[in-house]
Amino acid sequence: MSDDDIKVSGDQRGATGPGGPDPALIEDELRAAFVRHESLTPDPVPLRAAIDRRAVRRRRLRRTATVAGAALALTGVLALPMLGRTVGPPPSVPEVAAPPPALDQTGPAEPLNFLVLGVDGGGGQSNGHRADTVLVVHVPADRSRLYLVSLPRDLGVEVPGHGFGKLSAAFYLGSHRPGHRPDLAAGAALTERTVTALTGVRFDATATLTYTGLREVTDAVGGVKVCLPQQVRSYHTTRVFPAGCQKLDGAGAQDLLRQRYALAQGAHERDRNGQRFAEALLHEITDPASAVNPVRVAEIVRALGRNLVLDLDGMTPAELFTTLRAVAAADAVGIGWTLHPDSGRRSGMESLDPMLSRSLFDAFRRDALADWVVRHPDRVTR
Amino acid sequence: MTYEEFADSRLTALLRYAVMLTGDPHLAQDLVQETMVRVQLNWRRVTRADAPERYVRRMLTNQYLDWQRGSWVRRVLLRAEPDEAVVVRVDHAETTVERDQVWTWLARLPRRQRAALVLRYYEDLPDAEIAEVLGCAVGTVRSAISRALATLRAEFVEA
Structure with a gap:
């Protein structure tokens, strides 16, 4: 490596000990052995290309993780023009109201936890809404980065007041009102209480987006280009989404993101497709060519209507937006699950590794995720 | 750069x-x-x-x-x-060097000792810099190297 460096003589150093050959001889043997084996050095040219390819891939992975955070930032962006307007009814469940987040400019910031829900159904269908995507987002007090944990939709949980069921069903149980339109805010509130009961984490804000909202946003931005690692065949429309990149309109996006039965890893793979989509969507919206185009933003907001429900719990959208913009600059850390081996104890439900989830949620509460991540590097899906 | x-x-x-x-x-x-x-x-x-x-x-x-x-x-x-x-x-040299005894002995050393040897006898770094690379004290570097050399010398005697 240092052909032209000045050689430092090591002959006088090294081991001294009784018996055996002269230490200097061993040192010479060593030097000679190293030099002889220089011929094993592989060709750097193909390696150079491999490094670049892998760096691109890893950068992309990193961005995928930022994405779920970005999805939240997106709701922040969308919330901005709604300033001064109340979005969704006020939280109907006062007993879980978290302490108002201290966004005092002078004092130290409080850690924040958000719950982001992706909801199916809607569009006037009678089968009600279920939360397909349940994402817990943590912003530490030092605002260094976002931590994202996606909870499995089929997780078996105790739904307050409704007994044991799937996590996704909590939204239905909360929002369902026979003979009336489902109350999305109430669904979000019950899901929030369920997650709080499970994890002990209190949330400072909850954002809910429906598939209809997703479709309309997609159309509003003129379609979104999504890249898939493998082909996906729609169970619902038999449409085939080939592997590779393709531009999807709202209907296509909705169709793709509903698929899970045909995917190797079911809902977990769909979560990843959702992240891929959100990444692409955010890309469209923040495209420098159109980024701060107020007409476009207004159009998107109009498109969302009741399909985006925000429960900011006292925080203003502007505060949320400011916080998120600050944090979004850093890389997000995604935390993944391996499901507990005795999952399937009750039909079709999953459970979390009890030890792991206890320590994880404890870290959420204590704002100690940075430590947790260091201790569990294998859980980082980044 | x-x-x-x-x-x-x-x-x-x-x-x-x-x-x-x-x-x-x-x-x-x-x-x-x-x-x-x-x-x-x-x-x-x-x-x-x-x-x-x-x-x-x-x-x-x-x-x-x-x-x-x-x-x-x-x-x-x-x-x-x-x-x-x-x-x-793959150079033809590989077949020759595979029979290389010093190389085989090196493979049996603990990684830290081997790294110290490489840094001193291949990279020709002074001990202070070796210590910096390995993130340890200079004394630790010296003892690691002398232990590694002692192991190699013992192999020499046996061979």
């Missing part, structure tokens, strides 16, 4: 160093690849170091020392993918 300039000028030297550490061209390649990907992704932090080259050598050495059994296995599995069209140039 850009990442490209750094890679242009230092990649071969890093590969040689990795070969000396691992004793194996494939592992050396993996080690350098993993390190350089991280170098590329964190290039700004690398350039902020006083001596980027030394910083990278330290990254690579740590990577080598930290390769736990688990990640080692994963690495081997990754290798099994017909991925990354990297062809290792």
